[in-house]
Amino acid sequence: xxxxxxxxxxxxxxxxxxxxxxxxxxxxxxxxxxxxxxxxxxxxxxxxxxxxxxxxxxxxxxxxxxxxxxxxxxxxxxxxxxxxxxxxxxxxxxxxxxxxxxxxxxxxxxxxxxxxxxxxxxxxxxxxxxxxxxxxxxxxxxxxxxxxxxxxxxxxxxxxxxxxxxxxxxxxxxxxxxxxxxxxxxxxxxxxxxxxxxxxxxxxxxxxxxxxxxxxxxxxxxxxxxxxxxxxxxxxxxxxxxxxxxxxxxxxxxxxxxxxxxxxxxxxx
Numbered sequence: 173x174x175x176x177x178x179x180x181x182x183x184x185x186x187x188x189x190x191x192x193x194x195x196x197x198x199x200x201x202x203x204x205x206x207x208x209x210x211x212x213x214x215x216x217x218x219x220x221x222x223x224x225x226x227x228x229x230x231x232x233x234x235x236x237x238x239x240x241x242x243x244x245x246x247x248x249x250x251x252x253x254x255x256x257x258x259x260x261x262x263x264x265x266x267x268x269x270x271x272x273x274x275x276x277x278x279x280x281x282x283x284x285x286x287x288x289x290x291x292x293x294x295x296x297x298x299x300x301x302x303x304x305x306x307x308x309x310x311x312x313x314x315x316x317x318x319x320x321x322x323x324x325x326x327x328x329x330x331x332x333x334x335x336x337x338x339x340x341x342x343x344x345x346x347x348x349x350x351x352x353x354x355x356x357x358x359x360x361x362x363x364x365x366x367x368x369x370x371x372x373x374x375x376x377x378x379x380x381x382x383x384x385x386x387x388x389x390x391x392x393x394x395x396x397x398x399x400x401x402x403x404x405x406x407x408x409x410x411x412x413x414x415x416x417x418x419x420x421x422x423x424x425x426x427x428x429x430x431x432x433x434x435x436x437x438x439x440x441x
Contacts, residue, residue, distance in 0.1 A: 176273060177264040177294065181301045185220040186308060190270040196221060197312050200229035209407060210239045213340075213347035213395060213432035215373065216309075218249060218302040218388075222418045224352065224427040230410035231429035232309045235346075242346045244277045245310055245319045246339055248332070248391040249302030249350030256325040258289035259335060260296045267304065267321065271311045277318035280339055284320065287338070289331060296323050302350045302388065310348075317346075324390045329378050332394025333401075340398065349395050351388025353426030359415045366411060366426035373430055374406050395432065405435045 182188040187196055200221065214231045217224035235242070251260070261284050266273040284290045297303070303321045310317060320339070324332060340347050354365045365385065372380035378393035386392055399406060409431055413424040 174266065175264045176266045176268050177262055177297055178268050179270065179304060180299045181304055182270055185301055185305050188270055193270045193308055194312065196225070197308050200225045201233055201309070201312065203233065205233040205236050209234070209431055209433035210237050211235060211346070211431040211433055212404065213349065215349045215351060215392060215395065215428065215430040216306065217352045217427035217429070218305050218350045219352060219414070219425060219427065221305070223414045223425070224417070226417060227410045227412055227427040227429045228309060231431060232313050234409060234431045235313050240343050242314050242317055243344040244280060244317050245346045245348055246280065246322065246336070247303050247306060247319050247348050247350070248322045248324060248336070248394070250388045250391065251296055251300060251323040251325055252302060253299050254296035254323070254325070256291065256296060258291065258325055258327055258331070259284070260291045260293050260323045260325065261285060262297045262321055263292050263294050264297070267307055267319065269304070269307045269311065271308055274307050274311065275318040277320045280320040283339060284322070284335070287335065289327070289335065297321060306348055306350055324388070327390055329390055329393025329397060332390050333397035336394045336398050337401070347395065349388060349391040351386045351392055353386050353428050355387065355425050356423050359413055359421035359424050362413050362424045362426050366413070366428060370408050370411050370428050373428070374408055376400050376406060399432055403435065404432050406430055406432050
């Protein structure tokens with residue numbers, strides 16, 4: 173029997189009706205890509221589409237430059253509602269959005285749950301938005317992919333790097349790390365803090381990205397550690413706040429979009 177995790181934030185973070193959602197995401201994805209690299213990984217925000225959708229789309233547009241096909245996505249994001257140690261993957265066979273069902277990759281999941289630090293449970297995923305909001309983008313940008321949604325609980329950047337390194341092994345696997353940046357500062361303060369965080373991400377300095385800088389800091393730290401080990405580079409493609417898209421400048425959330433790629437032969441590392 174196939175089990176499906178139903179959408180939790182359709183109608184709140186993004187449109188609940190299929191045609192409206194497809195139109196919204198297609199409009200966000202319209203326009204040229206900001207980077208000409210072939211991305212192997214993305215860092216994208218996860219707020220409602222009115223707020224962070226344009227920033228997330230700037231990273232997803234860069235997948236147009238991919239030279240290899242993408243068959244599956246390792247999707248890593250923070251848990252906002254459940255408390256647990258390590259990482260949690262779902263038991264469900266698919267995640268549903270108004271655009272249809274996205275299969276949970278059984279092979280990646282089997283490799284994950286063979287580890288001592290990964291639990292296989294549905295409840296932590298049931299109401300979590302950080303991974304769900306990425307799925308409609310993936311459904312429109314990529315033809316037919318499976319995903320492994322991984323929620324991050326109490327863990328270190330080193331823990332996450334070990335997990336990512338073990339699961340992100342095939343060239344047809346895209347890694348997507350879901351994270352917003354600073355929270356609840358005035359606009360000027362947020363821009364200053366987010367610029368510093370973006371520079372740390374681009375310079376692959378995981379020790380300079382903590383929970384005050386990004387809610388998905390553990391996923392970012394893990395990705396950056398693996399990027400260092402594999403000689404990958406990171407490029408910023410967008411950096412804004414909620415005041416730029418929809419919101420008051422008095423209290424804002426920061427959003428950044430980044431791509432991770434193999435450097436060209438003539439790049440200086």
